[in-house]
Amino acid sequence: xxxxxxxxGYSAAALTTPFWVQAxxxxxxxxxxxxxxxxxxNNSGTTAHAYIAGFSDAxxxxxxxxxxxxxxxxxxxxxxxxxxxxxxxxxxxxSVEVTVPRMYGARVYFVTDDKLDFQVVQGADGTTSVVxxxxxxxxxSNYGKDWTFAEFTLxxxxxxxxxSYVDFVAAPIALHLKxxxxxxxxxxxxxxxxxxxxxxxxxxxxxxxxxxxxxxGKVVRVLNPNHRAADFEGYLEPYVDEVYAKxxxxxxxxxxxxxxxxxxxxxxxxxxxVFGSERFEKPSSVDIWGCNSGPFANxxxxxxxxxxxxxxxxxxxxxxxxxxINPNQPQxxxxxxxxxxxxxxxxxxxxxxxxxxxxxxxxxxxxxxxxAGEDHxxxxxxxxxxxxxLTLGAIR
Numbered sequence: 001x002x003x004x005x006x007x008x009g010y011s012a013a014a015l016t017t018p019f020w021v022q023a024x025x026x027x028x029x030x031x032x033x034x035x036x037x038x039x040x041x042n043n044s045g046t047t048a049h050a051y052i053a054g055f056s057d058a059x060x061x062x063x064x065x066x067x068x069x070x071x072x073x074x075x076x077x078x079x080x081x082x083x084x085x086x087x088x089x090x091x092x093x094x095s096v097e098v099t100v101p102r103m104y105g106a107r108v109y110f111v112t113d114d115k116l117d118f119q120v121v122q123g124a125d126g127t128t129s130v131v132x133x134x135x136x137x138x139x140x141s142n143y144g145k146d147w148t149f150a151e152f153t154l155x156x157x158x159x160x161x162x163x164s165y166v167d168f169v170a171a172p173i174a175l176h177l178k179x180x181x182x183x184x185x186x187x188x189x190x191x192x193x194x195x196x197x198x199x200x201x202x203x204x205x206x207x208x209x210x211x212x213x214x215x216x217g218k219v220v221r222v223l224n225p226n227h228r229a230a231d232f233e234g235y236l237e238p239y240v241d242e243v244y245a246k247x248x249x250x251x252x253x254x255x256x257x258x259x260x261x262x263x264x265x266x267x268x269x270x271x272x273x274v275f276g277s278e279r280f281e282k283p284s285s286v287d288i289w290g291c292n293s294g295p296f297a298n299x300x301x302x303x304x305x306x307x308x309x310x311x312x313x314x315x316x317x318x319x320x321x322x323x324x325i326n327p328n329q330p331q332x333x334x335x336x337x338x339x340x341x342x343x344x345x346x347x348x349x350x351x352x353x354x355x356x357x358x359x360x361x362x363x364x365x366x367x368x369x370x371x372a373g374e375d376h377x378x379x380x381x382x383x384x385x386x387x388x389x390l391t392l393g394a395i396r
Contacts (some may be wrong), residue, residue, distance in 0.1 A: 054106025
């Protein structure tokens with residue numbers, strides 16, 4: 001399992017530069033190239049611009065890649081947000097090739113019929129952070145624009161990339177990776193799927209339609225419930241209570257999918273899941289949506305290897321609501337049973353239902369699967385990448 005969270009080191013926060021952790025080591029025999037050709041294609045039917053932003057692998061600084069492949073390192077003059085010193089937008093008229101150096105925690109943004117506004121701020125240590133477009137606040141200049149992004153990291157081991165729906169669903173992107181070891185493709189959302197996702201949540205009723213964002217009478221994106229946490233306070237708690245009651249009387253088995261750790265048996269003691277020396281108190285709805293708070297908080301420098309292995313598998317099972325029907329996680333998991341409980345992550349359900357191959361990151365640990373050959377997340381990765389193509393499609 002190649003973990004998006006561990007490889008990209010990426011949190012769901014889009015207002016400021018997120019916290020990045022070291023990339024995982026990949027089992028590839030040779031080093032990936034120092035630069036890689038990205039092909040940006042615009043099939044949206046209208047004008048589009050792209051932005052390639054992240055952190056330079058060499059300089060460890062925030063960077064934008066210009067159309068000619070050179071790097072732009074923005075510098076902030078103080079703690080107050082200010083515009084970038086130059087416009088790093090890449091016009092995408094048909095197809096554009098850009099040579100991209102090794103980067104981590106990076107994104108390729110697309111926006112149609114407009115440009116995006118980025119800002120920079122200076123931290124207390126003097127370093128510059130990029131303020132990314134805000135999709136939550138209507139006061140942000142980017143709120144009503146049609147924009148989307150894919151995530152990637154290119155380091156000495158490999159290129160790893162995915163289309164993330166961890167924050168929201170918006171304009172469709174498809175990925176194609178040409179590599180010496182074989183081609184890989186992720187079709188992403190087809191034209192019209194954004195409206196399908198919006199309608200699916202409207203049909204679900206209750207507070208789910210509140211995740212749909214519109215501008216000028218049209219849907220521009222659909223948010224992950226993590227970004228409307230107040231509207232879903234207490235939503236998953238009845239399911240959590242049932243799970244904890246079930247495993248107070250029987251064992252749960254979590255396969256770490258690591259030879260050195262194997263399968264770890266757990267059981268509820270009091271108000272906590274207990275796996276050896278590791279305890280997991282009851283998660284709240286927001287803990288489950290975000291996979292990064294409460295019992296699922298990420299502390300890679302201090303957490304035990306056992307905890308680091310249990311968290312993604314337990315968080316995935318709570319999102320997919322399969323814990324009441326399967327005590328062997330993630331073994332014995334059947335995708336046909338995901339999201340079938342009445343109380344479930346309906347955002348993830350509807351997102352996967354609208355993907356032609358069912359693959360896409362609807363929450364941070366959507367890469368958890370029962371075996372190495374199964375992929376729910378829609379990622380591409382290779383240690384011998386040759387050309388990486390990102391195609392922007394039409395919303396409707």
